[in-house]
Amino acid sequence: MDDEETGNAENQQRNDLKTLISFYSNYLWNQALTFIPSSDSNFLRKIFNLYRQSARARSRRRRASLPLPLPSNALDSSLVETEASRVFEVLENILEHSCLNLHNIQKNLQFWQSKAEGSNAQKVYFMVFERGPRAFIDGTIQLIREYVAEGSSLQQLSHSASTYIHERISILTSLRCSLATFLAQVYVAVDQSGKELVNDPENSLPSLLVVINSLFSQLETSIGNLHAMRQVDSSIDASYSFPLLFEKLPEVNQEGSQWTDCEIKDTINLVYLNLSKLDSYLSFIVAKHRKPRKVTQYWIRYMCGAVGLSVCSIWLLQHSSLMGSPDIDNWVREARNSTVSFFNDHVEQPLLSIRDELFETFRRRHRGVMELEEVQLTSNSLHRMLLAFSEQTKGQKFPENASDQEMLEIVMARYEKELTHPIQNLLSGELARALLIQVQKLKLDIETAMLELNQILRANEINFAILAALPAFFLSLLLLMLVRAWLKQDTRAEGRGRIARLQRRLLLVEVEKKIMQYQTYIEQGLESDAQCMFGLLLYSLDRLYLAVERHAKASGEWQCLKQDIIDLGKPGLQTAYKLTVTSRMERMYDSLLPSLKRQ
Secondary structure, eight states: OHHHHHHHHHHHHHHHHHHHHHHHHHHHHHHHHTTSOOOTTOHHHHHHHHHHHHHHHHHOOOOOOOOOSOOTTTTOGGGTTSHHHHHHHHHHHHHHHHHHHHHHHHHHHHHHHHHHTSOHHHHHHHHHHSSOHHHHHHHHHHHHHHHHHTSOOHHHHHHHHHHHHHHHHHHHHHHHHHHHHHHHHHHHHHHHTHHHHHHOHHHHHHHHHHHHHHHHHHHHHHHHHHHHHHHHHOTTHHHHOOOOOOOOOOGGGTTOSOOOHHHHHHHHHHHHHHHHHHHHHHHHHHHHSOOOOHHHHTHHHHHHHHHHHHHHHHHHHHTSGGGTOOHHHHHHHHHHHHHHHHHIIIIIHHHHHHHHHHHOHHHHHHHHHHHHHHHHHHHHHHHHHHHHHHHHHHTSOOOTTOOHHHHHHHHHHHHHHHTTSHHHHHHHSSHHHHHHHHHHHHHHHHHHHHHHHHHHHHHTHHHHHHHHHHHHHHHHHHHHHHHHHHHTTOOSTTSOSHHHHHHHHHHHHHHHHHHHHHHHHHHHTOHHHHHHHHHHHHHHHHHHHHHHHHHHHHHTOHHHHHHHHHHHHOTTSOHHHHHHHHHHHHHHOGGGSOOGGGO
């Protein structure tokens, strides 16, 4: 544990140094502004403002977030170049940063809550096996010592795990509540002064900035109380926590109703400085109580995989040409030959056969006509032979369209009669002639059967080619399914597919639950809990807004859905109306409907 405390102390020193550098660099810039005149045409001030805007653009790309509760004409062209537009920008940044920090806290809090719901054995397993090699060694040594000393070590370790988990849940829950309350207060303040900001920005801007400054002071007090409480109750926070101290608005600027442009800009820069301090503080505290990384949680699996990979590498090295062995070269050559043979037999040749069948129809049809003409010649020859034999045998004239079957009966009757004296009739009778007619009939039957068989085979050449290509087709289908599953593994609410739809519907359920909980706290007179719940409601609406925007724009329902989400965040609307809106959103919008496979 001494090494862990030393590592924590080193991390604290590095983070403190980064925070101090950030704070004092902003402080020096603010001090430099005091030497710059307040004229809007001043070149240096314009350069500085451009630097601040470009620095913010580089540090964080703007993302889609819940809009401010402002009237629809708040962003008219008449306000674009005024200081009100900068106030709107800083308010949007406050909401965006607050929601991002809440999301970071919420992810870690959900992890620790899931661990707290596990059994004692699962908690012990987490403490020993899912916190890294050092925790594994320390936990194993502790188990052995306590077992030798007391004979029952699992219960003590389980109690230690529960304390470890619940301590992090308590800290993250308190941070979430403080930040959610701050978010709710800022949102309500903007909602209350929205019309004045649009209609009379010169008089409303100072009062709004004073309110924002006081809200930062309240947040500092709230987190400061948490910091003091944890220093008393916990032995962990006292070793690396540092208090959160925001910059205060000068008292001289809070009394006057008319502020100069320089004072407004300085106040806005002060808000940005406080927002930067808040981000630094929250990232530092959350990093100390964050869930273990994937590599830390599954370090045993990764270690076993690394060992297996090392053994496999050594085995491959022994069979490689570096060790004088031709095994790998032979295996590669055999694999390449097998792949080429498989490709030729199951891909190339079937495709060529299908191509020949589809694009050489005329040639095959011509060849089929030729074969049919040969069969017809044999049939005509047999007909003439039967006609001549029948006329000679019967001594009468037969018509040209006489039936072959009728004349063949005459031939067979004469053949049976001639067989009574085969030797004599073979030399002087009609037996030889009857035999030749039967040979011609046999030839005609064989040619007809071969023609029919050839036609059947030609008709099924495409089927044979498709059957030969089936192994390659199934292999390609399997690879396509694997690639599709890999591309669809993103289960975030912003993604596509059934799981993403389910995540979006769960976000809507969270919004509905928070609306009802907020109303319950209001009815019970719990003002602080109601403000915290309203901030969490705004956070859920922000996540829903981000999740559905792209899909709703694709389906053409974004304008209506956006307005419904904004209505859910308005503090003045009744709870019954908000629940009606959530019910309509769940039933009407395509981006929030269940997956078609489950309907």
